Amino acid sequence: MKILVTKFRSPMMAWGVETMENERPTADFPLKSHVAGLLGAALGIERRDVESLSKLFGDFDYACRYDGEGSPQRLIDFHTALRFKDTQAGAKRGIHRLTFLDRADPNFMHRKRWNKIAGQSISKRHYIVDATYTVLLHLHEKHFPLEEVVDSLNSPTYVLFFGRKCCLPSRPLFDAVIEADTFLEAMAATEPSRGLVWCEEPEGAVERLMVKDVPEFNSARTYLTRAVYKHVM
Numbered sequence: 001m002k003i004l005v006t007k008f009r010s011p012m013m014a015w016g017v018e019t020m021e022n023e024r025p026t027a028d029f030p031l032k033s034h035v036a037g038l039l040g041a042a043l044g045i046e047r048r049d050v051e052s053l054s055k056l057f058g059d060f061d062y063a064c065r066y067d068g069e070g071s072p073q074r075l076i077d078f079h080t081a082l083r084f085k086d087t088q089a090g091a092k093r094g095i096h097r098l099t100f101l102d103r104a105d106p107n108f109m110h111r112k113r114w115n116k117i118a119g120q121s122i123s124k125r126h127y128i129v130d131a132t133y134t135v136l137l138h139l140h141e142k143h144f145p146l147e148e149v150v151d152s153l154n155s156p157t158y159v160l161f162f163g164r165k166c167c168l169p170s171r172p173l174f175d176a177v178i179e180a181d182t183f184l185e186a187m188a189a190t191e192p193s194r195g196l197v198w199c200e201e202p203e204g205a206v207e208r209l210m211v212k213d214v215p216e217f218n219s220a221r222t223y224l225t226r227a228v229y230k231h232v233m
Contacts, residue, residue, distance in 0.1 A: 001138055002146060003186045005175040006153065008133040012075070014126065014163030018212065022123040024079075026163070028072050029064045029198050031213035032057070033223065034163065035135060038173070039149065044157030054217045055143040063183035063199035065233070067132040067192055077125045127167070134175075134195075136186050150174055187233060197231040205229035 008030060015027040015034050036057045045052045066072055139146050153174040161167050180186035183199045202208070207230040214224040 003178050003180050004137040005190055006135045006173045007175045008135055009171050010162050010167050010169055012167045013128040014167055016163055024123055024125040026126040031211055032062055033213040033215055035062055038160055041158040041160055042152040042156035050217045059140050059143050061138045063136045065134040065187050065195045065197045067134055067195050072128045072131050075127045075129045079123045079125045081121045134190055136183050194233045197233055198228050202229045205231050
């Protein structure tokens with residue numbers, strides 16, 4: 001079968017999973033929903049175009065390998081931000097926009113204090129750092145031909161990023177198109193030919209994981225669970 005080889009490389013990545021209050025964790029590897037989002041952005045599919053996104057998600061299988069030594073390295077950013085509000089009335093209506101306060105205003109300190117109390121947002125955002133992933137795609141080509149996907153990766157419609165807008169790729173995503181019978185065989189043929197691999201092939205796996213990465217397209221941000229198998233090459 002034809003397999004599209006892509007490389008995800010960046011100083012920072014954030015493969016978002018379920019959040020816990022102000023904690024913003026990341027998965028160890030890009031899940032299928034993340035890969036589908038990147039492909040959709042490259043192809044120019046709008047987020048509101050649920051029908052096209054659903055077709056895209058069902059039109060490929062994938063496997064992923066972490067190309068570094070050991071496990072992916074993480075960074076936690078203690079993230080603080082202020083959401084400034086123009087007026088209390090505006091705040092009640094949910095209107096949030098940046099207000100430049102005039103220090104000459106006699107009420108400057110009162111306004112500054114009110115803005116901080118009303119608008120402070122604190123979170124812990126997790127990132128994968130200094131990582132490269134080999135992501136293999138087998139396209140069924142029912143809706144999206146291989147050539148179209150390759151062209152879109154080389155010349156994406158929208159800016160591509162790995163989870164958050166600050167996480168930009170440090171190299172083009174497209175790497176090659178190869179022939180192989182299985183994803184594991186294709187991984188062995190793709191440099192560096194070692195690392196942690198996650199795919200749906202159970203034979204030889206060291207661990208079975210349950211991941212939530214199957215979007216319910218009739219609902220906002222809800223996902224179904226599927227099994228993924230971890231291999232060590």
